[in-house]
Amino acid sequence: MLRDVDLSGYEKVTAKNIPWEKFITSGHRACQGCAEVLAMGMVMKAAGPETIVCNATGCMEIITSPFPQSAWTVPWLHVAFENAAAVASGVESATRALERKGKLKKRPKIIAFAGDGGTADIGLQALSGALERGHDFVYVCLDNEAYMNTGIQRSSSTPYGAMTTTSPPGKKSIGQRTWKKNMAMIAAAHEIPYVATASPAYHLDLFNKVKKALAVEGPAYLHIFATCPTGWRSDPAKSVELCRLAVQSKVFPLYEVVGGQYIITQKVKKPKPVTDYFKLQRRFRHLTPDAVEYIQSRVDEEYARLEAFEKATAPLEEVAEPPTEG
Amino acid sequence: MSKQAIMAWEDLALGTAILSPGNAKELRTGDWRSLKPKLDEEKCIKCSLCAMYCPEFCISVDAEGFYRPDFYYCKGCGVCANECPKDAITMGKEGE
């Protein structure tokens, strides 16, 4: 069901007006080559100073806030692991009431950050509730595909076959036995105005998705892919390259769902094999050729399904042209 | 009695909030570095991608338009060198 979404407040970001002002300072304690903090920093650059952040427990919370230092220059609230969306609901409702009563000049933007465990597992209920109630906020899942903060345990967002400390490969297991949970489509099923996947390797695409997510009235969901060199056993220098390879291999397609319409924002015309992406990470090195073949076929199938969604949800009178990456 | 505390409880802000936003910039994360990026100014086209992808947010533009890391923070991850489209940045051992 397609719905009209008002994007009139959206200002397009191009190579000419890139937002550089940072709201997470240097001196944060993320691991070398952390793409998660990179992604979060990019979201904040696009969001700007009039923003309140609600942060779930996890890597991003601990690396930015060990007392007495904070890397945040915007108002920031951390409560617990599973409730970032609920906390944001409360902040949003309060700002609504206070604005109406003349106690607050203008409602700020509200962004909730959580990792994949805090989103797809323990925080899924709170997220679903907040999306369904229609709060005007942006929920950002920073997906590094396992519980990294606690020591690389598997989550429902860990990809099939990956080695983690609780999905070890062995005689009787391939590693992670289940396919990655499709959080973006779960969010889209709530029929909220805006859902998108993003990657820090495609920074303009990411900036524009943040701008759109903030521009719409009501909830928006961003699912951002983020390399964890510590957890993926990859070279920290390759973190952004891995984010790019995940897109180029169709493992993590970039798309948005605007009022129910699926739009692939980075078309993958000449896909790289998944092995190009796998071989830079030790979490996949135990995979057998059969396993890789299975993964490749399912990745292709899912991308084809996404293309079918795009086709099926395109407005009848026109075919959507994807914006070109600058 | 050994002194392990940062401050007396009476001096803590309400609810242990931090009232100095961004004071993590006091932290010298450059101490973590074992590899150090080096810029070849001949090759650099001042495209800013190294700054865009720096997970430390510590690369900024200088008066000549070159993008330079702040070594007070640079952890030496090497993302800038890897992402440089002109291979203008190389990683060398710290102290060499």
Added chain:
Amino acid sequence: MGKRVGLEVSLAVAEAVKLANVDVVSAYPITPQTHIVEELSVYVASGELDAEFIPVESEHSAMSAALGAAAAGARVYTATASQGLALMHEILFIVSGMRMPMVMTVANRALSAPISIWNDHGDIMAERDIGWIQIFAENGQEALDLTLCAFKIAEDKRVLLPMIVNIDGFTLSHVIEPVIIPDHAEVDAFLPPYQPVLKLDTQNPVTFGPVGVPEVYTEARKQLEQAVIGAKPVVDEVLAGFGAAFDRQYKLVEQNGKIGAKTLFVTMGSLGETCMTAVDELMAEGQDAGQTRIRLWRPFPEEEFLAACAGAEKLVVIDRALSPGAVCGPVASELKSLFYGRPGAPEIINVIAGLGGRDVTVREFKEMFALAGSGKLSGNYMMWGVESHAS
């Protein structure tokens, strides 16, 4: 000077919340709390109360959203009971640790298993260490009045803590009582608008909820402990101020029956009213009986309780919660700690009664009194009225 009406106590609590001009109500339905929040949603829908009503998807989110709203500078209210309170457990500590004022009604109800919707104090006794101010109402007027006082106490600059007003589920929450509803202007004069000390403000950014490294955690908890202990004189002061403004007096600990009696019942919550009747009858029969009612539970009013029990030789402490494997019930345990090592400490007889909606009648209180007098109530505690092959 307000109007006197016959009202279900839940609705009286909702009236108080409306009179307090709350900004945000965040609630999830659970028996026997539902009538309170249903009524509040009606007020919001009709425009009688200018607030945001967040119909959250769980109690965990109810408390999380309440915290978020409080951090943004709003006056916040929620209500729950039993399993709902237990589901909130994790967040309750965070609200007090972050010093976020808010008011919550707990319509006290037994915890599962077996599932029981009926009244006891098992839910709140599992939350003794959460760092909230906790008070117990005995009747409908008190439920309304203490709810108004709770906002003023919680938001006091010397306190800045969340507060729970306990009302017994069904036996208080669902009964219709005559209640005086104060005028809005009178309440406005008593309860000024909330002025948060710290809040989420883009003009003045703060970091709420940082990592408490070992070099600060102990001091952080000390700050909370001092705030909770320091709340006692403020509770006293606010209740006295309420008494002066509305002519209804509440103390931290109440006495009735014979002052200085040798045997005192100790009660908390609405069972105190049944006990009062029993004490009156015992006195009429010439017995040396009295009663001490604990109103404020956290912080525990030590001096006031000791003064109220001066001269007593036996305390019959009624606990409405069982702590399996503990030395005794939670209230008795508190009192034994209080009296330990004090010269002339009374004997503490602990009766665990009224679990999961089991009635405790006037006659039963009198039986307890007789058994206590004859020395037949011994041991660490007894569970009153348990049907057993051994009895």
